Amino acid sequence: MGAPGASGFARVASMLGSRGSQTRTKGPMRSTLASSLPSTWFSGARSRLRRCCLVPLAAALALSSCRQAPPSAPPPPKVRVVQPVAREITEWDEFTARLDAVDSVEVRPRVSGYLQSIHFQDGALVHKGDLLFLIDPRPYEAALRHAEADLELAKSRLALARKNFVRAADLLASHAISQEESDIRESNVRQAEASVDEAQATVDAARLDVEFTHVSAPVGGRVGRKLVTEGNLINGGVGTQGTLLTTIVSLDPIYAYFEADEGSLLKYDRLARLGQRRSSRDFKNPVHVALANEDGFPHEGVMDFVDNQLDRGTGTIIGRAVLPNPDLSLIPGLFARLRLPGRGDYRAILLPDEAISSDQSQKFVYVVDGEGKAEYRMVTIGPLVDGLRVVREGLTPDEWVVVAGLQRIRPGIKVDAQRETIPPPATVATADPTTSTTEPSPDRPR
Numbered sequence: 001m002g003a004p005g006a007s008g009f010a011r012v013a014s015m016l017g018s019r020g021s022q023t024r025t026k027g028p029m030r031s032t033l034a035s036s037l038p039s040t041w042f043s044g045a046r047s048r049l050r051r052c053c054l055v056p057l058a059a060a061l062a063l064s065s066c067r068q069a070p071p072s073a074p075p076p077p078k079v080r081v082v083q084p085v086a087r088e089i090t091e092w093d094e095f096t097a098r099l100d101a102v103d104s105v106e107v108r109p110r111v112s113g114y115l116q117s118i119h120f121q122d123g124a125l126v127h128k129g130d131l132l133f134l135i136d137p138r139p140y141e142a143a144l145r146h147a148e149a150d151l152e153l154a155k156s157r158l159a160l161a162r163k164n165f166v167r168a169a170d171l172l173a174s175h176a177i178s179q180e181e182s183d184i185r186e187s188n189v190r191q192a193e194a195s196v197d198e199a200q201a202t203v204d205a206a207r208l209d210v211e212f213t214h215v216s217a218p219v220g221g222r223v224g225r226k227l228v229t230e231g232n233l234i235n236g237g238v239g240t241q242g243t244l245l246t247t248i249v250s251l252d253p254i255y256a257y258f259e260a261d262e263g264s265l266l267k268y269d270r271l272a273r274l275g276q277r278r279s280s281r282d283f284k285n286p287v288h289v290a291l292a293n294e295d296g297f298p299h300e301g302v303m304d305f306v307d308n309q310l311d312r313g314t315g316t317i318i319g320r321a322v323l324p325n326p327d328l329s330l331i332p333g334l335f336a337r338l339r340l341p342g343r344g345d346y347r348a349i350l351l352p353d354e355a356i357s358s359d360q361s362q363k364f365v366y367v368v369d370g371e372g373k374a375e376y377r378m379v380t381i382g383p384l385v386d387g388l389r390v391v392r393e394g395l396t397p398d399e400w401v402v403v404a405g406l407q408r409i410r411p412g413i414k415v416d417a418q419r420e421t422i423p424p425p426a427t428v429a430t431a432d433p434t435t436s437t438t439e440p441s442p443d444r445p446r
Helices: 002-021 027-036 039-066 138-173 179-212 262-274
Strands: 078-082 085-089 092-101 104-107 113-118 131-135 214-216 221-223 246-249 254-261 286-291 299-306 316-323 335-341 346-352 357-359 362-368 374-385 388-393 400-404 416-419
Touching: 078 362, 138 179, 179 214, 254 262, 254 335, 262 316, 286 316, 316 335, 346 374, 400 416
Parallel strands: 078 416
Antiparallel strands: 078 400, 085 346, 092 254, 092 335, 104 246, 113 131, 131 214, 221 246, 254 316, 286 299, 286 335, 299 316, 346 388, 357 362, 362 374, 362 400, 374 388
16 A cells, blocks of 8 residues: 555646646636546545654654653652660569459358348448447357356355365364265365366357447458348358358458469579579569559559469460559459569660561561661560660661661662651559559458
8 A cells, every 4th residue: 555655646746736737727627627536536545645744753853862861860768767776674474363352251140140230331441349230149149148157156166175175184084984985075176167167168158249249340441231130030051051141342452363374384483593583483573553544553562372284275384473452443243454573674676666677577677878878687575674775686776777667668779768766655553573562451341
């Protein structure tokens, strides 16, 4: 199609040229030329002519664009960088604990009878020795008087027996009675002494029964609700035979029980053998406790007990801490977060947690080198301490680490590093194991 089109274009050009040179050509000749070419040929020729004109124009525009200056490179991305903090820290292991009372008592009567009166408000604080219930004492007071009368009778018989024995000694010396009679009177004295001791024991038991009609608080703390109302017949007895009247739990101090896994136990044992951390069996390691609605760990205490074996079903071992509770904000039964020193004090490198990224199972950071380029660096991390992440391996304190703008950088590119400093962490109170516990005041319920 290209070659015939070009030849046809040449024929048209020659015809037009000859037509222009002959200014006075006759009309029949013009009509003969027009009739010799088809009408479609004129439209195709015009389109080919238009394309032939546009091609040089496009080439000229391309050449002019090549002469323009190349676009400038984008500025390096801005990032914020900080230097890690190196300081002495204590790593803490966190556990879930449940608070429990040091003393928990079920109040049951020792004697039976009708409940005469109740002397406390449900849920009130009580002190040791406070009267809680009064059982009708009249039957026991009568039994006490009867026992006291029997005691007086036994004492009277003892006095008579002693006088008879003294007379028998004089009569025996004058051979007025036989030796057998003297031995009988001596035996009567010993029987009378035994009767007095028996009567005295009966009096003591009757007096205790009268005392047991006054049911008092065996420990100080918060009393529960009354489970029996006035006028009911209650049963006394030893152990669980007596009727349950109410319960009392002590509040200050309070226990925090938690379960440590086998791995933690082995770690603590290894550190104790290496001398890097004292065992909680032999030393009152400090603990900090926080309730579910509290920030930080405001409650301080010490380790008090570690069990002697692991639970075979769960693979955990029970530990216990004791905490002072002067404001009574810690309530038995609450869940709490408890942290315990995981290892001894050591110098660690700390970094904001937002500077650390994850690459599958690996942790890494971007470090800005001396040329201002971002460098990919693998790190080994530890726990959070005062809001900062412990970096065990991979960093030194004099390096600059990217903490903001991580999504705009990749390894090897230059960055505009804006240097900042890590703000000092808030002071966290630590427990001195020798002074952290306080004895409850004598007038405060335990």
